[in-house]
Amino acid sequence: MRLRSGVFASSCLLVEALGVALFLRGFFPLPVRSLPRSEARRDPPAEPAPPGSGMVSNWTKIPPPLFKKVVIVLIDALRDDFVFGSKGKQFMPYTTQVIEKGTSHSFIAEAKPPTVTMPRIKALTTGSIPGFIDVIVNLNSPALLDDNLIWQAKTAGKRIIFYGDDTWVKLFPKHFVEYDGTTSFFVSDFTEVDDNVTRHLDRVLKREDWDILILHYLGLDHIGHMTGPNSPLVGPKLHEMDNILKKIHISLLSKEGESSLPNLLVVCGDHGMSETGSHGGSSEGEVHTPLLFISSAFEKRSGPLTQPKLVQQTDLATTLAVGLGLPISRNSVGNLILPVVGDKTMREQLRFLHLNGFQLSRLLQENTPAYEKDPGYEHFKIAEKSHGNWIKLYLDGNNSEILLNLGKKVLKQYLEALKTLSSSLSKQVAQYDMYSMLVGTVIVLEVLFLLLLITPKALSSRAEFEVPLSPPLFSLLFYLMCLMLCAVHVIVCTSAESLCYFCSMSWLTAVGVMVLISALMCGILSAIGKILESSRVPVKNPVVSNSSWSEVDVLILAGTIGHVLSLGASSFIEEEHQTWYFLINTLCLALCQELCRNYFLLKEGDPQHSITLKQSFDNVKEAYECKNIDIPAAGDSKLGKVTSSAEFIKGSDKWISLASPWIILICCRLLRSLNQTGVQWAHRPDFGHWLTSSEHKSELSFLAAVSLVMIFILVQRKCSLVSKIAMALGLLGVYSYRAAIGNIIFPWQRDSKDISKGITEARFVYVFVLGIVFTGTKDLLKSQVISADSSVKSIGLWEVYSGLVLLAALLFRPHNLPVLVFCLLIQTMMTKYIWRPLKFDAAQITIMHYWFGQAFFYFQGNSNGIATVDVSAGFVGLDSYVEIPAIFLTAFATYAGPLLWAIHLLCYLSSEVSRNSAAMGHGCFCYALVRSIPVAVYIILVTSLRYHLFIWSVFSPKLLYEGMHVFITAVICLFFTAMDQNQSRKVQD
Amino acid sequence: MKEAEIKRLLAANLLCVFSIILTTTVPAFFLDSFSVLGTHLTWLCICSVSISALNIVLCLVLKPNPSPKRSSFAHKISRFLKCCIYFFMSCILFHVIIVLYGAPLIESVTETFLFAVLLSTFTTLHCLCMLGPNIQAWIRVFSKNGAMSIWDNSLQITTMCSILGAWFGAFPIPLDWDRPWQVWPISCSLGATFGYMAGLIIAPLWIHWNQKQLTYKSR
Ligand SMILES: [Zn+2]
Numbered sequence A: 001m002r003l004r005s006g007v008f009a010s011s012c013l014l015v016e017a018l019g020v021a022l023f024l025r026g027f028f029p030l031p032v033r034s035l036p037r038s039e040a041r042r043d044p045p046a047e048p049a050p051p052g053s054g055m056v057s058n059w060t061k062i063p064p065p066l067f068k069k070v071v072i073v074l075i076d077a078l079r080d081d082f083v084f085g086s087k088g089k090q091f092m093p094y095t096t097q098v099i100e101k102g103t104s105h106s107f108i109a110e111a112k113p114p115t116v117t118m119p120r121i122k123a124l125t126t127g128s129i130p131g132f133i134d135v136i137v138n139l140n141s142p143a144l145l146d147d148n149l150i151w152q153a154k155t156a157g158k159r160i161i162f163y164g165d166d167t168w169v170k171l172f173p174k175h176f177v178e179y180d181g182t183t184s185f186f187v188s189d190f191t192e193v194d195d196n197v198t199r200h201l202d203r204v205l206k207r208e209d210w211d212i213l214i215l216h217y218l219g220l221d222h223i224g225h226m227t228g229p230n231s232p233l234v235g236p237k238l239h240e241m242d243n244i245l246k247k248i249h250i251s252l253l254s255k256e257g258e259s260s261l262p263n264l265l266v267v268c269g270d271h272g273m274s275e276t277g278s279h280g281g282s283s284e285g286e287v288h289t290p291l292l293f294i295s296s297a298f299e300k301r302s303g304p305l306t307q308p309k310l311v312q313q314t315d316l317a318t319t320l321a322v323g324l325g326l327p328i329s330r331n332s333v334g335n336l337i338l339p340v341v342g343d344k345t346m347r348e349q350l351r352f353l354h355l356n357g358f359q360l361s362r363l364l365q366e367n368t369p370a371y372e373k374d375p376g377y378e379h380f381k382i383a384e385k386s387h388g389n390w391i392k393l394y395l396d397g398n399n400s401e402i403l404l405n406l407g408k409k410v411l412k413q414y415l416e417a418l419k420t421l422s423s424s425l426s427k428q429v430a431q432y433d434m435y436s437m438l439v440g441t442v443i444v445l446e447v448l449f450l451l452l453l454i455t456p457k458a459l460s461s462r463a464e465f466e467v468p469l470s471p472p473l474f475s476l477l478f479y480l481m482c483l484m485l486c487a488v489h490v491i492v493c494t495s496a497e498s499l500c501y502f503c504s505m506s507w508l509t510a511v512g513v514m515v516l517i518s519a520l521m522c523g524i525l526s527a528i529g530k531i532l533e534s535s536r537v538p539v540k541n542p543v544v545s546n547s548s549w550s551e552v553d554v555l556i557l558a559g560t561i562g563h564v565l566s567l568g569a570s571s572f573i574e575e576e577h578q579t580w581y582f583l584i585n586t587l588c589l590a591l592c593q594e595l596c597r598n599y600f601l602l603k604e605g606d607p608q609h610s611i612t613l614k615q616s617f618d619n620v621k622e623a624y625e626c627k628n629i630d631i632p633a634a635g636d637s638k639l640g641k642v643t644s645s646a647e648f649i650k651g652s653d654k655w656i657s658l659a660s661p662w663i664i665l666i667c668c669r670l671l672r673s674l675n676q677t678g679v680q681w682a683h684r685p686d687f688g689h690w691l692t693s694s695e696h697k698s699e700l701s702f703l704a705a706v707s708l709v710m711i712f713i714l715v716q717r718k719c720s721l722v723s724k725i726a727m728a729l730g731l732l733g734v735y736s737y738r739a740a741i742g743n744i745i746f747p748w749q750r751d752s753k754d755i756s757k758g759i760t761e762a763r764f765v766y767v768f769v770l771g772i773v774f775t776g777t778k779d780l781l782k783s784q785v786i787s788a789d790s791s792v793k794s795i796g797l798w799e800v801y802s803g804l805v806l807l808a809a810l811l812f813r814p815h816n817l818p819v820l821v822f823c824l825l826i827q828t829m830m831t832k833y834i835w836r837p838l839k840f841d842a843a844q845i846t847i848m849h850y851w852f853g854q855a856f857f858y859f860q861g862n863s864n865g866i867a868t869v870d871v872s873a874g875f876v877g878l879d880s881y882v883e884i885p886a887i888f889l890t891a892f893a894t895y896a897g898p899l900l901w902a903i904h905l906l907c908y909l910s911s912e913v914s915r916n917s918a919a920m921g922h923g924c925f926c927y928a929l930v931r932s933i934p935v936a937v938y939i940i941l942v943t944s945l946r947y948h949l950f951i952w953s954v955f956s957p958k959l960l961y962e963g964m965h966v967f968i969t970a971v972i973c974l975f976f977t978a979m980d981q982n983q984s985r986k987v988q989d
Numbered sequence B: 001m002k003e004a005e006i007k008r009l010l011a012a013n014l015l016c017v018f019s020i021i022l023t024t025t026v027p028a029f030f031l032d033s034f035s036v037l038g039t040h041l042t043w044l045c046i047c048s049v050s051i052s053a054l055n056i057v058l059c060l061v062l063k064p065n066p067s068p069k070r071s072s073f074a075h076k077i078s079r080f081l082k083c084c085i086y087f088f089m090s091c092i093l094f095h096v097i098i099v100l101y102g103a104p105l106i107e108s109v110t111e112t113f114l115f116a117v118l119l120s121t122f123t124t125l126h127c128l129c130m131l132g133p134n135i136q137a138w139i140r141v142f143s144k145n146g147a148m149s150i151w152d153n154s155l156q157i158t159t160m161c162s163i164l165g166a167w168f169g170a171f172p173i174p175l176d177w178d179r180p181w182q183v184w185p186i187s188c189s190l191g192a193t194f195g196y197m198a199g200l201i202i203a204p205l206w207i208h209w210n211q212k213q214l215t216y217k218s219r
């Protein structure tokens, strides 16, 4: 079967989009649904009612607090062996003594990866395991909105004091009556960060006006990052911590009176550190942290020291909630650590466990539809029933041995139920779904290899190639591979513990994907085979490869590779706009050099060049004759025009042409200072902020008016009369829409009148957008059916393009309208003065378009963070939030830059078809290729960096942007192919 | 003949490299708290001045492209003035290009301009010394296969290397390492300097190895 490059490229992109979707689904597992806090303070459940009527337990309130004051000392990166191992014995003598002989309970708390401070603090305070999506969703507001221990304590009137890492202050704004945040930015600082915390300690410990004191020490983490866990600096730091713990403990003991409640000191770590001193991953050293409860309420430990029991990090939130007499956080998956409340009466212990179990089972109910079949839920119901029986005995006044034994039995039942419940809850969020990610990656990589292998053929002059569909050898291989993959699928899915999206899909779909993977694999193998074959056979007609690399080629290649490599560094992702600005600047300078060479050196009387020029025209002509195309009458004139364009050296055009790269450079520089984006320099003043501030409304209005006029001038030249009028009216509508919603003002308007939502005006514009696009589509269809001359088609394409420009003008904020103007201006100048005279081939033009599209994505003010997405574009002309149009409009407004450049590429290439009939196919193929390379590389990078410190803040948002871009590119390529289809049919006719 | 010329070139280039190294160390004896990173602007000035001086002296001593006819004193003066104007224009041009690349327009103008001066010293001044204020000759040298002597080749290589060095020097600026050399324009000017030094060293070696292929058109 013969396939054209465009068709091949767009089908490849569709498959790739599927792969990317699968990868994204695996990378971002859906989190346990968290409910708003307002619902969180429901009444606590009463004790289970004893069976039989008449008797009701009167204990319906939350049990009172068990501790008066609580001090939480969080030592960042405190690994379990720093306390329980030989280091602890050597450097933390006081703590060791308390653990061995004092009134304390010690545990090893297991943290879930990624072992990074911020999510670990969330886990410690909410008791939930934060999922990736909800971190992404909450990127805009770093404050923790879920139900959590700190919020509960504050609402209950507890006074909380905090000193330490300022992540807490960001997570819990206005929660602390007193705080002092230290930034963990300077990792090389080992002492200052801790002294900043300790200096408050003496004063605070003397005071009585607080209930909870939280200290977060960062020094140990910094030492770990710089010198590793075995460095000589760790010992003194642990000793310092030991002295602090001693001071706090002694002070807490001295405060306890006879009558009041005891105090509690909690020592924990947020995560450990690996053998190299870093953290983020899931090695044993990183996930195991010590957890100590020290209070005079506990019994003195006696007997030999046993290995501390393993608990989950999330258990702390539940335990502290019980200890402080607060409701357990709603989304907590933690279990009560029973030894902490071990010296309370049986009734109280059972009551605590029941509260915990009730909260967990309610969370399960909210998240799983089939919760009744969950073993944990069943166990809990059974335990609740026996609890009721126990209460009946208790209320009867039965106080014998039987009561105690029965109570112990209920306790055991509860513990069992809690364990099962929380494990089935944490399964839902926990890990990356590696299997789905792997399948997605394999698909994306296979597509990329296929595209790369086919490149030489696809970019040949015919832009067509043979796709071998059924060579017998490969069919055998194909079936074998299918069978093997299906077997692997069955094995993986039956053995996997955690939930896996790909396994949960229907068998038919899974088999379909397997077939796809094997088919792609066979395609790659056959392509490799063909290349080997053709390299063995001596080339019959040696094609003279006179294509030496020009500077622009080198730049394009180096730029593509450099950009892809830069994606591995988080700073380069944050500042990706700098990469693109840098590249297009260099591109402009290279083009300028090319132009200079073209104009000045030709003048030196290089007769050789004009000969080659003539030869190339002859070649073109020959090629046309070979393909039996009747060169339209315009052909000759066109040829003439091209010749003259080579000879217009004398004219003034030469100077405009030479100046155009510089004008483009200046435009780019202006746009760059319109919207400061990224992270490091985002705070710098820019024109955008200046314009949007309320006192510059008239300037903004003037700018918007000028921009709209410019847009009209630049767009109208290729439109038909009807769409010209429609365009003008539409742009007027855009202005009145912005005036209606109060962004800008009409010149005759003195005071700002009442602001409306501008729905009428926006819909007025929508009508014209649809009208123009419809006219364009009609022209395109006409050119396809009647096969009229190509001018109809190019007008149609341009009309579709101008319709999209109008839509962008409506959706862009007024201060961004210059971006649109400069986009059109640069496109016009490039086409007229650079690309046409220099006669680049379709591949080069495509990549230049892609680069400019990327740069304009950032010129619009976008960045690789979620926060810069302009959500307001989704509400233009809509009464209320309607999901599908809102998503479409937001996506269009966000990706307007790349999209408009891609459509312009289409317009340009379709006008080039007369020169190179394969231009469209080449363009489409190059566009697909140049998009696939960064996506494939980025997917691999993200998989390998999934435990990186910045995976949530930097890499994951970028992944979402890349994924979205792939879908948009797939749509663009389909459009390309549709347009190309018409052309090819016409050629065949 | 050719060997001897290459040796002369090598000696001249090594002298330049050596003088750059000297500019980083010697001023510390005269100026308090001088360091390339700490007082970067001072270093930029010193480096530009000393390289220009050295280049002019070398040009006078070696006479790579001796002008065929003796010229009058007035002609010499006009040539010199022309050179000055060209140099100044190239500084302005480099400044403009650097600003177009994204350097701040209003803040740190001095830094940007001194960086432009340094770049001009490495490229334009070198050209002016070798070729004189003759645009046609420049265009010839910088077009493909336009070199007529090893001096032209050396010029091509050093100019390219300096500009590439400055270009690559911009890469580390976005990284969030907070190192002192990431401050504008230190990384770029260091990149340009290293590029220039590399070009100076590479040029004679490259010419030596590619001697066979290099055939120069007669003047
Ligand atoms: Zn930490």
Ligand SMILES: [Zn+2]
Binding pocket: A077, A221, A222, A225, A279
């Ligand atoms: Zn750390």
